[in-house]
Amino acid sequence: MEKGKVNHDGLFNIEQPLLKVPAEQLKKAARTTQRYIDYFMKEINADVTKLGKNAGGSVDASQAVKTLDEMVERLVKLKRKIAETKAEEFTSVERTKTRLNHLTDVMSVTSSESPAFNRWCQTRMERLLVDYMLRNGYSRTAQAIASELKIGDLVDIELFAESGQVEEALRNQNCAECLKWCADNRSSLEKIQSTLEFNLRFQEYIELVRAQKKEEAIKYCRKYLITWQAAHMSEIQQAMALLAFSPDTWCEPYKDLYSPHRWTSLIDQFRSSNHALHNLTSQPLLTMTLQAGLSALKTPACYNDDDRTINCPVCSADTFGRLAEDLPNAHHVNSCLVDRVTGGLMGEDNLPLVLPNGFVYSTKSLAEAALQNNGMVRCIKTGDQYHISTARKAFLL
Template identity: 40%
Template sequence: MAATTLNVDGVMLFEQPFARVPYENYRKVFRTSQKNIEKELGAIQTAASELARKARSGAANPEDALRSIDAMMKRAEGLKKKLNDLQTNSGAPTLQVIRERLQHLAAVEDIESVRSPEFARWADTRLDRWLIDWTLRHGREKTARRIAAQKGIGTLVDIELFSDIRRIEDALSRHSCTEALAWCSENKAALRKVKNPLEFELRLQEFIELTRARKLMDAITYQKKYLIQWQESQAVQINQASALLAYTPISAFGPYKRLYDLSRWQTLIQSFRVAIYNLSTLPTEPLLHLAMYAGLASLKLPACYNQETTNIDCPICDPDLGKLATEVPFSHHVNSTIVCRITGKIMDSDNFPMAFPEHGTVYSREALEDMASRNEGQVTCPRTKETCHFADLRKVYIS
């Protein structure tokens, strides 16, 4: 019974990003609404206080007062329209995504057995989500959208998030920091909280590009405006970059030549990807890979890498899956599990192992009985080619 009982806590280990991404999106909507409210209401309160001051001093002109009140009303109406648009276009859809995802997670808590049809359907949906996550991380957005539409799980996957990631990475690959800097501006508080220097790295790259183009006055102005504010934490890099005003890409050497290296753009792409993954609590590896790592780590044995002991039914022995298995440690079994080389089935008390008399090679009783029934009681070892009668085989006891 214990082997079939659903481990809900284990299932939920992979689901934190699933619920966190739309939550972070809604936090952005909330922060944007809060900023708009503070800005517009602050202006309205200032205008109202000024009008009240003039009224108390007797300096208020009725026409000016009416104009001031009209301006305050327009601001309030503009704020209302802005908030309504924000809620309609972003807030309400995001809340619906959160609701559907939480309902999807809640459904698994009512499932008692991993063998139930309900869990099979839930697991199929989870696999579809992981496949879409994999396709999105590999830039196959059209494929991801097609799968999501066919399976009806558009609200359960983060297509728009990865679409934004791809858009910003494409801009960086074209040597433009504009899109990435806009993203940094939207997430300034969160980046500052985790002390992520991505914005500085982007600003530094824009300064480098100005010096590369020998627009020296523009570079100096840019440095004063954007880089000096990082002087306390990034003084060494700023000082090195300042020397680029004296060096061209041809004359530069050592650390200055590395600053001009175009490979920095690829590093920026990687830094941006890590930053947005961290803020969204997304793992840097595809969820499909992480799930497979967990399974492969429980199966990986040294025998899988020995040509003489490989098993055709073992995932680790498969050349393709074996590549993933190189990333995980060997499994640790308190009690060994013996698997038949012929059938790939586990040998136990119901299907005990049997050994050939001369070389001692071992296979399961089930496999050898099947072989004997097809060869008039004779069995042959696939590895040593030893042949004997089934009755001559020795039973092996597992201790």
């Protein structure tokens, strides 16, 4: 790739959620509007039929007026509901526009060294930070940054506020919020064949058994678990057998069913379903962006204390190094020599020098050390001291 040129395809590759999230929200709002219309129109049609019947027989004026009043009431309610969902749709459309403009801004930039590109990257960095904070539960800080920097339309504050509430409820061992979320997104969850709703129902059942409310548990099972028998027969059988085991049992799988870890798994499952529904990446975009950069720097010498170079971010084992752990090594066509003291590159204007013990340092690095120590230089690998005049130029083949 040409140096200094903006790689637009590469940039947009990881920006898909930016447009997909508001598009998904728009679709959801439109579906909700349609549901309201279907529901209210069914009721209003029933009213009309009722009126028609009355007209055919003995007309009861007061009854007819009552029915008409009810129809008006329903229509007013429908209008209010539609106004609410239309406002949501409007927000999603506006958000999409702002995001498209943000992406269009960078389309006209060709040089990666131009101020316009730097500005765009700064905004991207800001929204990646907000996204990272939202995903890690720092929602108030994230909101404050977003409003201070006026990037509210480029980040998904409401989405994470909503999912944060659901997660909080699950942490408090309450499934109600998450079940409501499942009901709101049922068709999308069915499409990805999610087992989240069943697992939530199963957990509620387990809690009833744990509380020794066996009769209630059986009723609950009949009402909510049996409907899933086609796909979850073996779990339902385990649920039934669970009635015979107490919470302090050592017998698997019943011990595991009583385990509090199941709540953590539910949170994880909810999180990944929420991400899948909104086309969000499972990792924060900040992590992914950093990993894209780190993958270009990782070499087989990384993580090796003896060989580490001071300027290599991958070699910082407790920060960037951790993000790069699972990444493959970068493919380098040309190798380069790096001075282990200064981290500077060796080349024609900074030739490599060999000390008598065979270790190589850059000219600049040795000259600087010699200046401070009466011409003597010390090898940091072996501790041996030499006069700089004993260093020989190294020639690369």
